[in-house]
Amino acid sequence: MPQLNLPEDLRHRILLSMYRTADELDWEFLGNPGKTAQYRRWFDDPGIGGELRNFASDKDVRVWFKDVPMKEYARAQEGIGNFVPYVQRRFRGxxxxxxxxxxxxxxxxxxxxxxxxxxxxxxxxxxxxxxxxxxxxxxxxxxxxxxxxxxxxxxxxxxxxxxxxxxxxxxxxxxxxxxxxxxxxxxxxxxxxxxxxxxxxxxxx
The missing domain is CATH 3.40.1350 (Trna Endonuclease; Chain: A, domain 1)
Incomplete structure (x- = not known):
């Protein structure tokens, strides 16, 4: 699992942006084709993938999307883990x-x-x-x-x-x-x- 050494403010901004989009898409109900398309949009977004490619290879950025923020997304909605501060909405716990x-x-x-x-x-x-x-x-x-x-x-x-x-x-x-x-x-x-x-x-x- 790639661990990108990102400036803290950039990391916060990217995670907030990704989770805001995931909330809008109702990520947990989104099928695999929809998720794949969104991963591509994040990768192509200059403010997300473009920024991340300053710190990692294309391959590592793609893996990071899946294995770091989006792997933790459902747990964050439950109020569990270190990514809780980035979800817009969550369950009561x-x-x-x-x-x-x-x-x-x-x-x-x-x-x-x-x-x-x-x-x-x-x-x-x-x-x-x-x-x-x-x-x-x-x-x-x-x-x-x-x-x-x-x-x-x-x-x-x-x-x-x-x-x-x-x-x-x-x-x-x-x-x-x-x-x-x-x-x-x-x-x-x-x-x-x-x-x-x-x-x-x-x-x-």
């Missing part, structure tokens, strides 16, 4: 997930929030619980992570299958998800989320 699954008395342990898959630990008094979440296409990863946790857990792990505006999971799929989770000894709910303006958005002077 792990607190919304945990309280949707466990109830309002459960609190997220902040330093436990991580990705691959998105997960955290929550506490309520002396009880600690593993919670992971993601879209239905990641269910196999969520099940596997939860089953591994269930082996040593005193409280059943939980899975939250998330949807966002413009996305649904039909009733038959929902029922099957719950049955799979029950079979594996973990809890599962479905949660629809809406995005909010990013309170941590970086403002350039």
């Amino acid at each position: 792990a607190d919304e997930i945990v309280q949707g699954l466990c109830g309002s008395s459960w609190k997220v342990i902040p330093e436990s929030v991580e990705g691959k898959p998105n997960h955290c630990r929550a506490v309520d008094g002396d009880s600690t619980r593993y919670v992971c979440w993601g879209r239905s296409g990641r269910l196999s990863d969520l099940i596997w992570a939860s089953v591994n946790e269930a082996l040593d857990a005193s409280v059943r792990p939980g899975i939250v299958v998330t949807t966002r505006d413009g996305e649904t999971v039909n009733q038959r799929e929902r029922e099957r998800h719950v049955r799979l989770a029950e079979h594996c000894g973990v809890d599962l709910i479905h949660l629809h989320r809406s995005m909010i303006d990013n309170p941590d958005l970086l403002a350039l002077s």
